[in-house]
Amino acid sequence: MTFHLIEKYAPNAKTACDIGGATGVYAIPLALSGKDVCLCDISQKEIDLAIQKAVECGVKLQVKKCDVFTDDLFLGKTFDLILCLGPLYHCHNERDVREVLSKISLIMHSGSVAILAFLSKYAKLNKTSRKTQIDKDDMRNLINFHNFINESNSGLFIFREKPELPISYVVPEQISPFLKSLGFIVEDVVAADVFEKCAPTAEYSEIVRFTELAYQLGRSAKLNDGNHIIVVIKK
Numbered sequence: 001m002t003f004h005l006i007e008k009y010a011p012n013a014k015t016a017c018d019i020g021g022a023t024g025v026y027a028i029p030l031a032l033s034g035k036d037v038c039l040c041d042i043s044q045k046e047i048d049l050a051i052q053k054a055v056e057c058g059v060k061l062q063v064k065k066c067d068v069f070t071d072d073l074f075l076g077k078t079f080d081l082i083l084c085l086g087p088l089y090h091c092h093n094e095r096d097v098r099e100v101l102s103k104i105s106l107i108m109h110s111g112s113v114a115i116l117a118f119l120s121k122y123a124k125l126n127k128t129s130r131k132t133q134i135d136k137d138d139m140r141n142l143i144n145f146h147n148f149i150n151e152s153n154s155g156l157f158i159f160r161e162k163p164e165l166p167i168s169y170v171v172p173e174q175i176s177p178f179l180k181s182l183g184f185i186v187e188d189v190v191a192a193d194v195f196e197k198c199a200p201t202a203e204y205s206e207i208v209r210f211t212e213l214a215y216q217l218g219r220s221a222k223l224n225d226g227n228h229i230i231v232v233i234k235k
């Protein structure tokens with residue numbers, strides 16, 4: 001879905017910054033397609049794997065280890081395409097969310113496109129409902145999670161501390177007004193995982209046609225049908 005959105009909204013991007021880019025799932029193919037790509041991540045382990053992959057693929061990838069909540073990204077530099085597919089659902093609180101968005105705004109110019117991923121507050125419900133059999137642990141987890149959401153009663157965002165990284169959820173239908181209130185133009189909001197992954201045996205042309213259908217359904221279906229809510233913004 002992300003590549004579908006990149007192709008739709010930023011087909012001519014020459015420079016890209018992947019914030020929370022991990023092992024380069026998006027950064028490496030973007031570099032392979034000829035873009036000048038920077039990848040930032042808080043984890044040195046992920047960065048090392050991205051460097052290794054870039055070497056194996058023979059592409060140039062600029063990397064930066066940084067915590068997007070506290071560190072500067074690229075002072076004075078802007079990018080045609082910005083991906084932030086991770087850090088926005090690992091925020092401790094709303095201040096972190098606003099901080100990431102203001103950092104993104106700083107590296108955008110007037111034609112830039114940024115693609116952001118949020119985690120829906122219905123993610124656990126969706127995941128459980130897709131299981132062929134729901135066992136007692138699934139039931140307990142889902143009930144606990146929904147009790148937690150109801151108790152936190154916190155508006156647009158729900159923040160959950162975890163031993164490794166915090167997890168933040170959003171109420172999908174409220175994300176667009178929030179981003180507009182910060183001055184962004186919201187181009188698209190798509191529930192990204194209306195379907196599970198395509199089988200690797202599927203033909204490429206079938207996958208392309210199917211992804212277009214998933215995109216249309218993700219836009220028109222109620223947003224609680226997807227776990228990841230992908231938002232395309234401009235400045």
Ligand SMILES: C[S@@+](CC[C@H](N)C(=O)[O-])C[C@H]1O[C@@H](n2cnc3c(N)ncnc32)[C@H](O)[C@@H]1O
Pocket residue numbers: 019020021022023025026040041042043046066067068069084085086087090165
């Ligand atoms: C769920 S992974 C997503 C990876 C990749 N963007 C993708 O979509 O496949 C989230 C990534 O965000 C990174 N991350 C989390 N918090 C971060 C922060 N504060 N600053 C920079 N990176 C962060 C993690 O290290 C991890 O690699």
